Amino acid sequence: MRNTLGGLRPWLHDRPLITDALLAVLLAAAAVPLARDAALFGGPAWPGGPGPAGVGLIVAGCLLTALRRHRPFLVLFLVTLAEVTLSALSMGGSPLWPATLVMVSTVAARRGLALSLCALAVSLTGRLASAAARGDLGDWTAQLLVAVLTVAFWLVGRSLRLRRAYLSELRERTERTARAREADTRAARAEERSRIARELHDVVAHHVSVMTVQAAAARRVLASNPDGAREALSAIEETGRTAMAEMRNIVGVLRTDPASPAERGPQPGVQEIPALVEQMCEAGLRTELRVERADGGAREAREAREAVTAGGPNPGGAFPPLPAGVDLAAYRLVQEALTNSMRHAGAGAHAWVTVRHGPGELTVHVEDDGQGPRAARAEAGRASGGRAAAERIGHGLVGIRERVALYGGVLRIGPRTGGGFEVRARFPIKD
Known part of the structure; x- marks a missing residue:
């Protein structure tokens, strides 16, 4: 039974005319018998009951309520007119005012305040006119009740x-x-x-560039120095493994299968x-690395290769803790700048990396004394005979600008005084 009612309600809600027609029929079926005792509606009973004309007006007035959703004010006016007509012809009470109450409530519910x-x-005017036509206008109790x-219905x-x-x-x-x-x-x-695109670009560009240079070196010394070639191939293998590990951590966030969650390794920072x-x-x-603190003293100023191979102090120990975003952005900036130096500076070039942690800011400065990317771009364009190779240079620098701007930093990229190229960024550090 409950399922039947649950299915009937939506069906009737989608067909409001059927509901209104049923209401109109019920009003008509109740109004005609009640017309014999019109005192219930504020007037004396009709002697002998209503005539055929009276029954017709009562039924017509009640059936008009079936159109209450489409023309409510017009239906209210017609029902009120039928009620006044019945009172004027029969001089008795009219059973149509319940239909009038229904129409007053309908107009108030479906039209604006002024029309309601x-x-x-x-x-109210029709009710007073009906009472005046019947001659019982002085019955203020009945008029007040109506x-x-x-x-109340309004x-x-x-x-x-x-x-x-x-x-x-x-x-x-x-919905909004x-x-x-x-x-x-x-x-x-x-x-x-x-963000993932920037990370992938930095990882792939750096490691592939390093692997390309090492492969070229291994090819040149393969016949004359097999041990050196073997070391270069080992370095290529290690670089490839590192690149795959970083890309796996970056691309892992794209996985959506909860059964195989992404492996999230620690992101690199200035310690690396x-x-x-x-x-x-x-x-x-x-390449030389120099780490400076707020006191202005240089903690380390030697080639990183010598520091590590000789077992000297690690410059990374001088790095203070940094916010995670700035830490990663500084590392990627150095990575991209050194990759560009290796690709564009030319043979025999020298690079310097300076990381300075000042009061409330971190400054990262990467410079080289090579020919710079502009000369390398022109040379690449002449070698390829077209513009495509030249236009592909510099996408990493765009990523650097986005990274620095993301953390409110200031970036300068351009030629270096005395020749070469430099990338300098200053990151604000909040407590």
């Missing part, structure tokens, strides 16, 4: 309209919130994809810069 007030005035009931209709408007506003607000949430989700996904400098030295780019 007009409907209330029409109903007026109170009419105002208030019920207004409450239904306000509730319907409130629920509609809640639905619209929920859902759309805003979807937009935020899309923006977050786009930002995450952009000495190892990065050592790797560049092994690849053939002479």
Whole structure:
């Protein structure tokens, strides 16, 4: 039984005309018998009952309520007119005022405040006109009762309209919130994809460049120095493993299967810069690392290769703790700058990396004394005979600008005084 009612309600809700027609039939079926005792409606009983004309007006007035959703004010006016006509012809009470109450409530629930007030005035005016036609206008008790009931039905209709408007506003607000949430989700996904793209570019560009240089060196000394070639191949293998491990950690965040969660390894930071400098030295780019603190004193100023191979103090120990985002951005900046120096500075170039932790800021400075990317771009363009090779240079520098701007830093990229190229960034550090 409950399932039947649960299925009937949506069916009737989608077909309001059927519900209104049933209401109109019930009103008509109740109005005709009650017309014999019209005193219930504020007037004397009809002697002998209503005639055929009276029954026709009663039935017509009640059946008009079937159209209450489409033309409520017009239906109210016609029902009120039928009630006044019955009172004027029969001089008895009219059983149509319950239908009038239904129409007053309908107009108040489905039309604006001004039209609903007009409907209330029409109903009260029609009731007074019917009482005047019957000659019982002086019965103020009955008139007051009808007026109170009419105002009560009007208030019920207004409450239904306000509730319907409130629920509609809640639905619209929920839809707007859902759309805003979807937009935020899309923006977050786009930002995450952009971050992953920057990370992948930095990892692939650096490690592939190092592996290319080491492979070229191994090829040149393969016949004359097999041990050196073997060391270069071992370095290529290690570099490839490192690159695969970093890419696995980065791309792992794209996995959506909860059964196989992504492996999240620690992100590199400034503590790994000495190892990065050592790797560049092994690849053939002479690189020096200098770490400075707020007191202005240089903690280390030697080639990273010498520091590690000789068992000297590790420059990485001089790095203070940094925010995770700034820590990663500084490492990627050094990585991209050294990769560009190795690719574009030319043979015999020398690079310097300076990391200074000052009061409230971190300064990272990478410079070389090579020919610079502009000369390398021109040379690459002449070698390839087209613009495509030249246009592919510099995407990493765009990523550096985005990283520095993300953390409110200041970046300078350009030629170095005295020749070469430099990348200098200053990151603000908050307590």
